[in-house]
Amino acid sequence: MKFIALLALAGLLLADTAGAAGSALADPLASLRWGDMRKIFFGKARVVFDERVRVVAPLTAENPLNVPIGVDATALGDVRQVLVFADSNPINEVLRFYPERVQAKLGFRVKLQQSTPVRAAARTGDGVWHVGGAWVNTAGGGCTAPSLGSSSPEWQRRLNEVSARVWSREASGDDEKSPGQLRLRLRIIHPMDTGLVAGIPAFFIQELKLADEQGRALLRIDASEPVSENPVFTVDLPPGLIAGRVQVSGRDNNGNAIETWIEP
Protein backbone atom coordinates (compact mmCIF):
# COMPACT_ATOMS: atom_id res chain seq x y z
CA MET A 1 0.00 0.00 0.00
CA LYS A 2 2.74 2.38 0.99
CA PHE A 3 4.69 1.40 -2.09
CA ILE A 4 1.72 2.16 -4.31
CA ALA A 5 1.17 5.51 -2.64
CA LEU A 6 4.83 6.32 -3.23
CA LEU A 7 4.54 5.29 -6.85
CA ALA A 8 1.40 7.36 -7.16
CA LEU A 9 3.14 10.39 -5.68
CA ALA A 10 6.16 9.96 -7.89
CA GLY A 11 3.85 9.62 -10.88
CA LEU A 12 2.11 12.84 -10.01
CA LEU A 13 5.36 14.70 -9.59
CA LEU A 14 6.50 13.50 -12.99
CA ALA A 15 3.16 14.38 -14.52
CA ASP A 16 3.45 17.82 -12.98
CA THR A 17 6.84 18.41 -14.49
CA ALA A 18 5.67 17.24 -17.88
CA GLY A 19 2.59 19.42 -17.53
CA ALA A 20 4.76 22.45 -16.94
CA ALA A 21 6.53 21.70 -20.20
CA GLY A 22 3.10 21.74 -21.82
CA SER A 23 3.18 18.23 -23.30
CA ALA A 24 1.44 15.68 -21.09
CA LEU A 25 -1.88 15.24 -19.37
CA ALA A 26 -2.04 14.57 -15.65
CA ASP A 27 -2.83 10.88 -15.33
CA PRO A 28 -5.75 10.47 -12.90
CA LEU A 29 -4.32 7.07 -11.95
CA ALA A 30 -0.89 8.60 -11.30
CA SER A 31 1.09 5.78 -12.91
CA LEU A 32 4.82 6.07 -13.55
CA ARG A 33 4.33 4.20 -16.80
CA TRP A 34 1.69 6.46 -18.35
CA GLY A 35 4.21 8.43 -20.40
CA ASP A 36 5.50 5.22 -21.98
CA MET A 37 2.01 3.87 -22.52
CA ARG A 38 1.04 7.04 -24.32
CA LYS A 39 4.06 6.83 -26.60
CA ILE A 40 3.63 3.12 -27.33
CA PHE A 41 -0.09 3.06 -28.00
CA PHE A 42 -1.08 6.50 -29.23
CA GLY A 43 1.93 8.17 -30.83
CA LYS A 44 0.85 11.61 -31.92
CA ALA A 45 -2.90 10.94 -31.80
CA ARG A 46 -5.06 13.08 -29.55
CA VAL A 47 -5.66 11.49 -26.13
CA VAL A 48 -8.01 12.65 -23.39
CA PHE A 49 -8.84 11.15 -20.01
CA ASP A 50 -12.57 10.61 -20.03
CA GLU A 51 -14.73 9.33 -17.18
CA ARG A 52 -17.30 8.16 -19.69
CA VAL A 53 -15.00 5.21 -20.40
CA ARG A 54 -15.60 2.94 -17.43
CA VAL A 55 -13.35 0.14 -16.31
CA VAL A 56 -14.89 -2.04 -13.61
CA ALA A 57 -12.27 -4.10 -11.82
CA PRO A 58 -11.75 -5.31 -8.25
CA LEU A 59 -9.56 -2.96 -6.18
CA THR A 60 -7.80 -6.08 -4.91
CA ALA A 61 -7.56 -9.09 -7.19
CA GLU A 62 -7.84 -12.38 -5.33
CA ASN A 63 -6.49 -14.43 -8.22
CA PRO A 64 -3.89 -12.69 -10.44
CA LEU A 65 -4.47 -15.35 -13.13
CA ASN A 66 -8.12 -14.47 -13.52
CA VAL A 67 -8.91 -10.81 -12.77
CA PRO A 68 -12.41 -9.85 -13.95
CA ILE A 69 -12.58 -6.68 -16.02
CA GLY A 70 -15.66 -4.92 -17.36
CA VAL A 71 -15.14 -2.19 -19.97
CA ASP A 72 -18.00 0.12 -20.91
CA ALA A 73 -17.56 2.96 -23.41
CA THR A 74 -21.21 3.10 -24.50
CA ALA A 75 -21.63 6.60 -23.01
CA LEU A 76 -19.34 7.99 -25.74
CA GLY A 77 -21.29 6.88 -28.80
CA ASP A 78 -19.56 6.34 -32.17
CA VAL A 79 -16.82 4.11 -30.73
CA ARG A 80 -14.70 2.49 -33.47
CA GLN A 81 -12.16 0.63 -31.39
CA VAL A 82 -11.43 -0.03 -27.72
CA LEU A 83 -7.88 -0.85 -26.62
CA VAL A 84 -7.32 -2.39 -23.19
CA PHE A 85 -3.87 -2.38 -21.59
CA ALA A 86 -2.18 -2.71 -18.18
CA ASP A 87 0.63 -0.21 -17.51
CA SER A 88 2.80 -2.46 -15.33
CA ASN A 89 2.30 -5.80 -17.05
CA PRO A 90 5.30 -7.36 -18.81
CA ILE A 91 2.99 -7.55 -21.85
CA ASN A 92 0.94 -4.36 -21.74
CA GLU A 93 -1.68 -4.93 -24.40
CA VAL A 94 -4.56 -7.13 -23.25
CA LEU A 95 -6.89 -6.88 -26.21
CA ARG A 96 -8.52 -4.58 -28.74
CA PHE A 97 -12.13 -4.85 -29.74
CA TYR A 98 -14.04 -3.33 -32.63
CA PRO A 99 -17.74 -3.06 -31.72
CA GLU A 100 -19.00 -3.15 -35.30
CA ARG A 101 -22.67 -3.65 -34.44
CA VAL A 102 -22.66 -4.57 -30.76
CA GLN A 103 -22.40 -2.16 -27.84
CA ALA A 104 -18.99 -0.70 -26.98
CA LYS A 105 -18.85 -2.87 -23.91
CA LEU A 106 -17.01 -6.08 -23.08
CA GLY A 107 -16.46 -8.33 -20.07
CA PHE A 108 -13.41 -10.60 -19.86
CA ARG A 109 -10.58 -11.70 -17.53
CA VAL A 110 -6.92 -10.86 -17.49
CA LYS A 111 -3.64 -12.12 -16.02
CA LEU A 112 -1.71 -9.53 -14.02
CA GLN A 113 1.93 -9.75 -13.02
CA GLN A 114 1.80 -7.02 -10.37
CA SER A 115 -0.40 -4.19 -9.13
CA THR A 116 -1.19 -1.95 -12.08
CA PRO A 117 -3.66 0.41 -13.68
CA VAL A 118 -5.91 -1.39 -16.16
CA ARG A 119 -7.04 1.04 -18.85
CA ALA A 120 -9.48 1.15 -21.69
CA ALA A 121 -8.92 3.63 -24.53
CA ALA A 122 -11.89 4.14 -26.83
CA ARG A 123 -11.28 5.69 -30.25
CA THR A 124 -14.22 7.67 -31.53
CA GLY A 125 -14.97 8.51 -35.16
CA ASP A 126 -13.05 11.80 -34.93
CA GLY A 127 -9.83 9.89 -34.15
CA VAL A 128 -9.63 10.94 -30.50
CA TRP A 129 -8.71 8.32 -27.87
CA HIS A 130 -10.79 8.55 -24.69
CA VAL A 131 -9.01 6.87 -21.77
CA GLY A 132 -10.53 5.50 -18.58
CA GLY A 133 -9.11 3.07 -16.08
CA ALA A 134 -8.84 1.59 -12.61
CA TRP A 135 -6.02 0.48 -10.30
CA VAL A 136 -5.93 -3.20 -9.46
CA ASN A 137 -3.82 -4.34 -6.49
CA THR A 138 -2.61 -7.90 -6.60
CA ALA A 139 0.04 -10.22 -5.15
CA GLY A 140 0.91 -10.77 -8.80
CA GLY A 141 2.66 -13.51 -10.76
CA GLY A 142 -0.22 -14.06 -13.15
CA CYS A 143 1.84 -13.79 -16.33
CA THR A 144 4.61 -16.16 -15.30
CA ALA A 145 2.53 -19.06 -14.03
CA PRO A 146 2.10 -22.03 -16.38
CA SER A 147 -1.42 -22.59 -17.67
CA LEU A 148 -3.27 -25.73 -16.61
CA GLY A 149 -3.79 -26.52 -20.27
CA SER A 150 -0.08 -26.53 -21.10
CA SER A 151 0.41 -29.74 -19.13
CA SER A 152 -2.88 -31.54 -19.70
CA PRO A 153 -3.67 -33.73 -22.71
CA GLU A 154 -7.37 -33.56 -21.81
CA TRP A 155 -7.40 -29.79 -22.35
CA GLN A 156 -5.32 -30.09 -25.49
CA ARG A 157 -7.96 -32.38 -27.00
CA ARG A 158 -10.60 -29.73 -26.31
CA LEU A 159 -8.54 -26.84 -27.73
CA ASN A 160 -10.73 -24.06 -29.16
CA GLU A 161 -13.94 -25.74 -27.99
CA VAL A 162 -16.61 -23.06 -27.54
CA SER A 163 -19.47 -23.06 -25.06
CA ALA A 164 -21.87 -20.17 -25.32
CA ARG A 165 -25.31 -18.96 -24.38
CA VAL A 166 -27.56 -16.08 -25.36
CA TRP A 167 -29.79 -14.33 -22.83
CA SER A 168 -32.67 -12.03 -23.48
CA ARG A 169 -32.25 -9.37 -20.82
CA GLU A 170 -35.96 -8.66 -20.90
CA ALA A 171 -36.83 -12.24 -20.13
CA SER A 172 -34.56 -12.39 -17.09
CA GLY A 173 -35.99 -9.05 -15.92
CA ASP A 174 -32.70 -7.73 -14.59
CA ASP A 175 -32.10 -4.88 -16.99
CA GLU A 176 -35.18 -2.68 -17.07
CA LYS A 177 -33.35 0.13 -18.83
CA SER A 178 -32.67 -1.81 -22.01
CA PRO A 179 -35.63 -4.04 -22.75
CA GLY A 180 -35.05 -6.54 -25.51
CA GLN A 181 -31.31 -6.27 -25.26
CA LEU A 182 -29.46 -9.51 -25.82
CA ARG A 183 -26.45 -10.75 -23.98
CA LEU A 184 -24.05 -13.31 -25.32
CA ARG A 185 -21.44 -15.07 -23.22
CA LEU A 186 -18.88 -17.44 -24.62
CA ARG A 187 -16.01 -19.45 -23.25
CA ILE A 188 -13.23 -20.92 -25.35
CA ILE A 189 -10.89 -23.66 -24.19
CA HIS A 190 -7.37 -22.32 -24.72
CA PRO A 191 -4.24 -22.19 -22.50
CA MET A 192 -3.42 -18.57 -23.47
CA ASP A 193 0.26 -19.13 -22.62
CA THR A 194 2.17 -15.87 -22.38
CA GLY A 195 5.59 -17.20 -23.45
CA LEU A 196 7.03 -15.83 -20.20
CA VAL A 197 7.27 -19.25 -18.54
CA ALA A 198 10.52 -21.10 -19.30
CA GLY A 199 9.96 -23.89 -21.82
CA ILE A 200 6.35 -22.94 -22.67
CA PRO A 201 6.12 -20.87 -25.86
CA ALA A 202 3.51 -18.16 -26.33
CA PHE A 203 0.27 -19.81 -27.44
CA PHE A 204 -2.83 -17.66 -27.44
CA ILE A 205 -5.99 -16.73 -29.29
CA GLN A 206 -5.26 -13.76 -31.55
CA GLU A 207 -8.49 -13.14 -33.38
CA LEU A 208 -12.11 -13.74 -32.64
CA LYS A 209 -15.05 -12.62 -34.78
CA LEU A 210 -18.79 -12.67 -34.26
CA ALA A 211 -21.06 -12.38 -37.29
CA ASP A 212 -24.78 -12.79 -37.91
CA GLU A 213 -26.35 -15.42 -40.13
CA GLN A 214 -25.96 -13.17 -43.19
CA GLY A 215 -22.24 -12.84 -42.50
CA ARG A 216 -22.38 -9.23 -41.27
CA ALA A 217 -19.69 -8.49 -38.71
CA LEU A 218 -21.01 -7.93 -35.18
CA LEU A 219 -17.78 -7.73 -33.17
CA ARG A 220 -14.08 -8.36 -33.68
CA ILE A 221 -11.64 -8.98 -30.83
CA ASP A 222 -7.86 -8.95 -31.28
CA ALA A 223 -6.64 -10.69 -28.15
CA SER A 224 -3.14 -10.77 -26.68
CA GLU A 225 -1.26 -12.99 -24.23
CA PRO A 226 -2.56 -11.42 -20.95
CA VAL A 227 -6.16 -12.56 -21.56
CA SER A 228 -6.83 -15.34 -19.01
CA GLU A 229 -6.74 -19.06 -19.76
CA ASN A 230 -10.01 -20.42 -21.18
CA PRO A 231 -11.23 -16.90 -22.01
CA VAL A 232 -14.78 -15.92 -21.16
CA PHE A 233 -16.29 -12.93 -23.00
CA THR A 234 -19.52 -11.08 -22.20
CA VAL A 235 -21.05 -9.15 -25.11
CA ASP A 236 -24.22 -7.02 -25.15
CA LEU A 237 -26.21 -6.63 -28.36
CA PRO A 238 -28.82 -3.97 -29.07
CA PRO A 239 -32.46 -5.11 -29.31
CA GLY A 240 -33.43 -6.73 -32.60
CA LEU A 241 -29.90 -7.00 -33.93
CA ILE A 242 -29.91 -10.74 -34.42
CA ALA A 243 -32.75 -13.04 -35.21
CA GLY A 244 -30.92 -16.24 -36.06
CA ARG A 245 -27.68 -17.88 -35.23
CA VAL A 246 -24.38 -16.15 -34.49
CA GLN A 247 -21.22 -17.32 -36.16
CA VAL A 248 -18.02 -17.45 -34.09
CA SER A 249 -14.73 -17.66 -35.96
CA GLY A 250 -11.14 -16.97 -35.15
CA ARG A 251 -7.66 -18.40 -34.77
CA ASP A 252 -4.77 -18.63 -32.37
CA ASN A 253 -1.16 -17.64 -33.08
CA ASN A 254 -0.40 -21.19 -34.25
CA GLY A 255 -3.13 -21.01 -36.87
CA ASN A 256 -5.61 -23.33 -35.10
CA ALA A 257 -9.10 -22.29 -36.17
CA ILE A 258 -12.12 -21.50 -34.02
CA GLU A 259 -15.35 -22.17 -35.92
CA THR A 260 -18.79 -22.59 -34.48
CA TRP A 261 -22.38 -21.38 -34.54
CA ILE A 262 -24.25 -20.21 -31.48
CA GLU A 263 -27.98 -20.95 -31.45
CA PRO A 264 -30.10 -18.11 -30.07
Added chain:
Amino acid sequence: MNAHFLSRAVSRCLLLLMAAATLVGAAGAADFDYALQPRRIADDTWVLLGRNEDFSIANGANIVNTAFVVTGAGVVVIDSGPSRRYGEQLRRAIAGVTDEPVVQVLITHHHPDHFLGNQAFAPQTLYALPATISGIARDGNAFAENLYRLSGEWMLGTEVVAPPQAIAPGPLAIGTHRFEVLALDGHTGADLALFDRGTGVLFAGDLVFNGRAPTTPHARIDHWLAALDRLDALAPRIVVPGHGEVSVAVAASAPRAIGQTRSYLRWLDAALNRAAEQGLDMSEALSLPLPAEISAFAVAEAEYRRSVSHLYPAAEQGALANSHRH
Protein backbone atom coordinates in the same frame (compact mmCIF):
# COMPACT_ATOMS: atom_id res chain seq x y z
CA MET B 1 -8.38 17.45 -13.12
CA ASN B 2 -5.80 19.61 -11.40
CA ALA B 3 -2.52 17.77 -10.91
CA HIS B 4 -1.32 20.04 -8.13
CA PHE B 5 -4.44 19.46 -6.13
CA LEU B 6 -4.22 15.71 -6.65
CA SER B 7 -0.57 15.66 -5.79
CA ARG B 8 -1.26 17.52 -2.54
CA ALA B 9 -4.08 15.12 -1.70
CA VAL B 10 -1.95 12.09 -2.43
CA SER B 11 1.00 13.32 -0.41
CA ARG B 12 -1.33 14.04 2.49
CA CYS B 13 -2.64 10.46 2.26
CA LEU B 14 0.90 9.21 2.05
CA LEU B 15 1.92 11.07 5.20
CA LEU B 16 -1.08 9.63 7.02
CA LEU B 17 -0.22 6.16 5.80
CA MET B 18 3.39 6.51 6.93
CA ALA B 19 2.28 7.84 10.30
CA ALA B 20 -0.12 4.94 10.72
CA ALA B 21 2.56 2.43 9.71
CA THR B 22 4.97 3.94 12.22
CA LEU B 23 2.41 3.75 15.01
CA VAL B 24 1.53 0.15 14.28
CA GLY B 25 5.19 -0.72 13.83
CA ALA B 26 6.07 0.87 17.17
CA ALA B 27 3.30 -0.88 19.07
CA GLY B 28 4.15 -4.26 17.50
CA ALA B 29 7.92 -3.94 17.53
CA ALA B 30 7.99 -3.38 21.28
CA ASP B 31 7.35 -7.05 22.03
CA PHE B 32 5.25 -8.71 19.27
CA ASP B 33 3.01 -9.93 22.05
CA TYR B 34 -0.23 -11.58 20.94
CA ALA B 35 -1.46 -11.27 24.56
CA LEU B 36 -2.87 -14.79 24.35
CA GLN B 37 -5.32 -15.53 27.15
CA PRO B 38 -6.59 -19.07 27.46
CA ARG B 39 -10.27 -19.16 28.35
CA ARG B 40 -11.66 -22.25 30.08
CA ILE B 41 -14.79 -23.43 28.25
CA ALA B 42 -15.27 -26.92 29.78
CA ASP B 43 -13.47 -29.36 32.08
CA ASP B 44 -9.74 -29.42 31.15
CA THR B 45 -10.55 -27.46 27.98
CA TRP B 46 -9.18 -24.06 26.98
CA VAL B 47 -9.59 -21.83 23.96
CA LEU B 48 -7.50 -18.90 22.64
CA LEU B 49 -9.78 -16.71 20.54
CA GLY B 50 -8.45 -14.76 17.55
CA ARG B 51 -9.98 -11.62 16.13
CA ASN B 52 -12.86 -11.66 13.65
CA GLU B 53 -10.78 -9.76 11.08
CA ASP B 54 -8.66 -10.18 7.99
CA PHE B 55 -4.90 -10.70 8.27
CA SER B 56 -3.18 -7.41 9.02
CA ILE B 57 -0.02 -5.91 10.44
CA ALA B 58 -2.12 -4.65 13.35
CA ASN B 59 -3.32 -8.12 14.38
CA GLY B 60 -0.16 -10.06 13.43
CA ALA B 61 -2.40 -12.62 11.66
CA ASN B 62 -3.99 -13.65 14.96
CA ILE B 63 -7.44 -14.13 13.48
CA VAL B 64 -7.63 -17.82 14.32
CA ASN B 65 -8.84 -19.87 17.28
CA THR B 66 -6.53 -22.42 18.84
CA ALA B 67 -7.38 -24.69 21.77
CA PHE B 68 -5.94 -27.29 24.12
CA VAL B 69 -7.17 -30.07 26.39
CA VAL B 70 -5.32 -31.11 29.55
CA THR B 71 -5.99 -34.87 29.57
CA GLY B 72 -4.10 -36.10 32.64
CA ALA B 73 -1.67 -37.86 30.30
CA GLY B 74 -0.41 -34.78 28.53
CA VAL B 75 -1.84 -31.84 26.61
CA VAL B 76 -3.60 -32.15 23.25
CA VAL B 77 -3.34 -28.94 21.18
CA ILE B 78 -5.66 -28.08 18.31
CA ASP B 79 -3.84 -25.93 15.70
CA SER B 80 -0.59 -24.04 16.27
CA GLY B 81 -1.47 -20.56 15.00
CA PRO B 82 -0.21 -18.22 12.27
CA SER B 83 3.47 -17.72 13.15
CA ARG B 84 6.47 -19.04 15.06
CA ARG B 85 5.96 -16.30 17.66
CA TYR B 86 2.34 -17.36 18.09
CA GLY B 87 3.36 -21.00 18.58
CA GLU B 88 5.94 -20.02 21.19
CA GLN B 89 3.47 -17.80 23.01
CA LEU B 90 0.84 -20.55 22.86
CA ARG B 91 3.30 -22.91 24.58
CA ARG B 92 3.87 -20.33 27.33
CA ALA B 93 0.13 -19.86 27.73
CA ILE B 94 -0.30 -23.64 28.09
CA ALA B 95 2.53 -23.76 30.64
CA GLY B 96 0.70 -21.09 32.61
CA VAL B 97 -2.24 -23.50 32.98
CA THR B 98 -0.64 -26.90 33.45
CA ASP B 99 2.70 -28.65 34.00
CA GLU B 100 1.71 -31.52 31.71
CA PRO B 101 3.78 -31.83 28.52
CA VAL B 102 2.28 -31.36 25.07
CA VAL B 103 1.79 -34.87 23.66
CA GLN B 104 -0.17 -34.19 20.45
CA VAL B 105 -0.69 -31.15 18.24
CA LEU B 106 -3.49 -31.77 15.75
CA ILE B 107 -3.45 -29.52 12.67
CA THR B 108 -7.02 -29.23 11.37
CA HIS B 109 -6.17 -28.26 7.77
CA HIS B 110 -3.46 -26.80 5.54
CA HIS B 111 -4.29 -23.07 5.77
CA PRO B 112 -1.39 -20.98 7.09
CA ASP B 113 -3.03 -19.43 10.17
CA HIS B 114 -3.57 -22.95 11.52
CA PHE B 115 -0.10 -24.51 11.18
CA LEU B 116 2.63 -21.84 10.96
CA GLY B 117 3.20 -22.08 14.74
CA ASN B 118 4.43 -25.69 14.29
CA GLN B 119 8.10 -24.76 14.85
CA ALA B 120 7.36 -24.18 18.54
CA PHE B 121 6.44 -27.85 19.07
CA ALA B 122 8.48 -31.05 18.97
CA PRO B 123 8.10 -32.65 15.51
CA GLN B 124 7.06 -36.01 16.98
CA THR B 125 3.98 -34.33 18.53
CA LEU B 126 2.68 -32.89 15.22
CA TYR B 127 -0.21 -34.76 13.54
CA ALA B 128 -2.53 -34.09 10.59
CA LEU B 129 -4.60 -35.90 7.97
CA PRO B 130 -2.45 -37.24 5.07
CA ALA B 131 -3.85 -34.75 2.53
CA THR B 132 -3.17 -31.90 4.97
CA ILE B 133 0.45 -32.99 5.26
CA SER B 134 0.91 -33.10 1.49
CA GLY B 135 -0.99 -29.80 1.14
CA ILE B 136 1.39 -28.10 3.57
CA ALA B 137 4.38 -29.56 1.72
CA ARG B 138 2.95 -28.31 -1.61
CA ASP B 139 1.47 -24.89 -0.75
CA GLY B 140 3.04 -24.05 2.61
CA ASN B 141 5.79 -21.77 1.36
CA ALA B 142 3.46 -19.75 -0.89
CA PHE B 143 1.02 -19.40 2.02
CA ALA B 144 3.80 -18.30 4.38
CA GLU B 145 5.05 -15.75 1.85
CA ASN B 146 1.56 -14.32 1.62
CA LEU B 147 1.31 -14.00 5.41
CA TYR B 148 4.68 -12.24 5.55
CA ARG B 149 3.27 -9.82 2.99
CA LEU B 150 0.06 -9.24 4.95
CA SER B 151 1.32 -9.32 8.53
CA GLY B 152 4.92 -8.14 8.29
CA GLU B 153 7.45 -8.56 11.06
CA TRP B 154 5.22 -10.64 13.30
CA MET B 155 6.18 -13.48 10.96
CA LEU B 156 9.96 -13.17 11.41
CA GLY B 157 11.65 -16.56 11.86
CA THR B 158 8.54 -18.46 10.74
CA GLU B 159 9.22 -21.47 8.55
CA VAL B 160 6.97 -24.18 7.19
CA VAL B 161 6.99 -27.46 9.13
CA ALA B 162 4.75 -30.20 7.76
CA PRO B 163 3.52 -32.56 10.52
CA PRO B 164 5.55 -35.80 10.23
CA GLN B 165 2.75 -38.03 11.61
CA ALA B 166 -0.46 -38.88 9.75
CA ILE B 167 -3.56 -39.37 11.85
CA ALA B 168 -6.47 -41.63 10.93
CA PRO B 169 -10.15 -41.07 11.72
CA GLY B 170 -11.60 -42.96 14.67
CA PRO B 171 -11.50 -43.08 18.45
CA LEU B 172 -8.50 -41.56 20.23
CA ALA B 173 -8.15 -42.05 23.99
CA ILE B 174 -5.64 -39.88 25.82
CA GLY B 175 -5.64 -39.70 29.62
CA THR B 176 -9.20 -39.33 30.87
CA HIS B 177 -10.50 -38.06 27.51
CA ARG B 178 -12.19 -40.13 24.81
CA PHE B 179 -11.89 -38.22 21.55
CA GLU B 180 -13.28 -39.02 18.12
CA VAL B 181 -11.16 -37.91 15.15
CA LEU B 182 -13.22 -37.06 12.06
CA ALA B 183 -11.68 -36.89 8.59
CA LEU B 184 -13.94 -34.55 6.59
CA ASP B 185 -13.53 -32.14 3.67
CA GLY B 186 -15.25 -29.20 1.98
CA HIS B 187 -13.52 -26.17 3.46
CA THR B 188 -10.32 -27.68 2.03
CA GLY B 189 -9.53 -31.09 0.58
CA ALA B 190 -8.94 -32.44 4.12
CA ASP B 191 -10.55 -31.00 7.25
CA LEU B 192 -9.98 -32.64 10.61
CA ALA B 193 -12.53 -32.20 13.37
CA LEU B 194 -12.04 -33.45 16.93
CA PHE B 195 -14.94 -34.35 19.20
CA ASP B 196 -14.47 -34.89 22.94
CA ARG B 197 -17.20 -37.35 23.97
CA GLY B 198 -16.81 -36.61 27.69
CA THR B 199 -17.16 -32.84 27.60
CA GLY B 200 -19.26 -32.62 24.44
CA VAL B 201 -16.81 -30.10 22.97
CA LEU B 202 -16.38 -30.18 19.18
CA PHE B 203 -13.24 -28.60 17.75
CA ALA B 204 -14.56 -27.93 14.26
CA GLY B 205 -11.60 -26.19 12.61
CA ASP B 206 -12.67 -24.05 9.65
CA LEU B 207 -15.65 -26.23 8.84
CA VAL B 208 -17.44 -23.83 11.20
CA PHE B 209 -17.23 -20.05 11.35
CA ASN B 210 -19.15 -18.03 13.91
CA GLY B 211 -20.21 -14.45 13.21
CA ARG B 212 -17.63 -14.18 10.44
CA ALA B 213 -18.03 -14.90 6.74
CA PRO B 214 -16.43 -18.26 5.84
CA THR B 215 -13.40 -18.30 3.53
CA THR B 216 -13.51 -20.39 0.37
CA PRO B 217 -10.14 -20.51 -1.46
CA HIS B 218 -10.17 -24.32 -1.56
CA ALA B 219 -13.85 -24.92 -0.85
CA ARG B 220 -16.24 -27.46 -2.33
CA ILE B 221 -19.54 -26.30 -0.99
CA ASP B 222 -21.45 -29.57 -1.52
CA HIS B 223 -18.79 -31.48 0.43
CA TRP B 224 -18.70 -28.77 3.10
CA LEU B 225 -22.48 -28.99 3.64
CA ALA B 226 -22.20 -32.78 3.97
CA ALA B 227 -19.43 -32.31 6.56
CA LEU B 228 -21.68 -29.96 8.56
CA ASP B 229 -24.34 -32.69 8.64
CA ARG B 230 -21.76 -35.07 10.11
CA LEU B 231 -20.87 -32.48 12.77
CA ASP B 232 -24.53 -31.92 13.64
CA ALA B 233 -25.02 -35.65 14.08
CA LEU B 234 -22.44 -35.62 16.91
CA ALA B 235 -24.86 -33.43 18.91
CA PRO B 236 -22.04 -31.34 20.42
CA ARG B 237 -22.68 -29.27 23.54
CA ILE B 238 -20.02 -26.69 22.67
CA VAL B 239 -18.56 -25.88 19.26
CA VAL B 240 -15.14 -24.27 18.92
CA PRO B 241 -15.14 -22.76 15.41
CA GLY B 242 -11.93 -22.03 13.48
CA HIS B 243 -12.87 -18.36 13.54
CA GLY B 244 -15.30 -16.50 15.76
CA GLU B 245 -16.76 -16.88 19.24
CA VAL B 246 -17.28 -20.28 20.88
CA SER B 247 -20.84 -21.50 20.33
CA VAL B 248 -22.70 -23.14 23.21
CA ALA B 249 -25.95 -25.12 23.26
CA VAL B 250 -28.71 -23.37 25.12
CA ALA B 251 -31.17 -25.76 26.79
CA ALA B 252 -32.29 -28.21 24.11
CA SER B 253 -31.19 -26.18 21.10
CA ALA B 254 -27.90 -27.08 19.40
CA PRO B 255 -24.97 -24.62 19.19
CA ARG B 256 -25.93 -22.11 16.49
CA ALA B 257 -22.60 -21.78 14.72
CA ILE B 258 -23.01 -24.93 12.59
CA GLY B 259 -26.42 -23.84 11.27
CA GLN B 260 -25.14 -20.33 10.69
CA THR B 261 -22.24 -21.60 8.58
CA ARG B 262 -24.67 -23.81 6.63
CA SER B 263 -26.98 -20.85 5.93
CA TYR B 264 -24.13 -18.69 4.66
CA LEU B 265 -22.79 -21.41 2.37
CA ARG B 266 -26.24 -22.16 0.97
CA TRP B 267 -26.80 -18.48 0.31
CA LEU B 268 -23.40 -18.12 -1.37
CA ASP B 269 -23.92 -21.16 -3.58
CA ALA B 270 -27.41 -20.04 -4.61
CA ALA B 271 -26.36 -16.41 -5.20
CA LEU B 272 -23.46 -17.35 -7.48
CA ASN B 273 -25.45 -19.93 -9.43
CA ARG B 274 -28.33 -17.49 -9.86
CA ALA B 275 -25.97 -14.77 -11.11
CA ALA B 276 -24.40 -17.20 -13.58
CA GLU B 277 -27.82 -18.40 -14.75
CA GLN B 278 -28.82 -14.76 -15.37
CA GLY B 279 -25.74 -14.29 -17.54
CA LEU B 280 -23.89 -11.84 -15.31
CA ASP B 281 -20.27 -11.13 -16.13
CA MET B 282 -17.86 -11.91 -13.27
CA SER B 283 -17.23 -8.19 -12.75
CA GLU B 284 -20.99 -7.72 -12.33
CA ALA B 285 -21.25 -10.66 -9.92
CA LEU B 286 -18.54 -8.99 -7.82
CA SER B 287 -20.62 -5.90 -7.27
CA LEU B 288 -23.93 -7.55 -6.38
CA PRO B 289 -25.37 -6.12 -3.16
CA LEU B 290 -25.39 -8.47 -0.17
CA PRO B 291 -28.63 -9.11 1.73
CA ALA B 292 -28.73 -7.71 5.27
CA GLU B 293 -28.47 -11.10 6.98
CA ILE B 294 -25.24 -11.76 5.06
CA SER B 295 -23.60 -8.36 5.43
CA ALA B 296 -24.13 -8.74 9.19
CA PHE B 297 -21.23 -11.26 9.19
CA ALA B 298 -17.79 -9.80 9.94
CA VAL B 299 -15.73 -9.16 6.75
CA ALA B 300 -18.69 -10.29 4.62
CA GLU B 301 -18.01 -7.84 1.75
CA ALA B 302 -14.36 -8.85 1.39
CA GLU B 303 -15.02 -12.57 1.73
CA TYR B 304 -17.90 -12.46 -0.75
CA ARG B 305 -15.65 -10.86 -3.37
CA ARG B 306 -12.93 -13.42 -2.72
CA SER B 307 -15.52 -16.18 -3.02
CA VAL B 308 -16.66 -14.85 -6.42
CA SER B 309 -13.07 -15.25 -7.57
CA HIS B 310 -12.88 -18.79 -6.18
CA LEU B 311 -16.29 -20.13 -7.15
CA TYR B 312 -17.83 -18.07 -9.99
CA PRO B 313 -15.84 -19.66 -12.84
CA ALA B 314 -17.35 -23.07 -12.02
CA ALA B 315 -20.85 -21.58 -11.63
CA GLU B 316 -20.67 -19.89 -15.04
CA GLN B 317 -19.33 -23.04 -16.69
CA GLY B 318 -22.44 -24.74 -15.38
CA ALA B 319 -24.64 -22.00 -16.84
CA LEU B 320 -22.91 -22.09 -20.23
CA ALA B 321 -23.09 -25.89 -20.33
CA ASN B 322 -26.85 -25.63 -19.82
CA SER B 323 -27.15 -24.19 -23.28
CA HIS B 324 -25.41 -24.56 -26.61
CA ARG B 325 -22.30 -26.66 -26.75
CA HIS B 326 -20.29 -27.25 -29.88
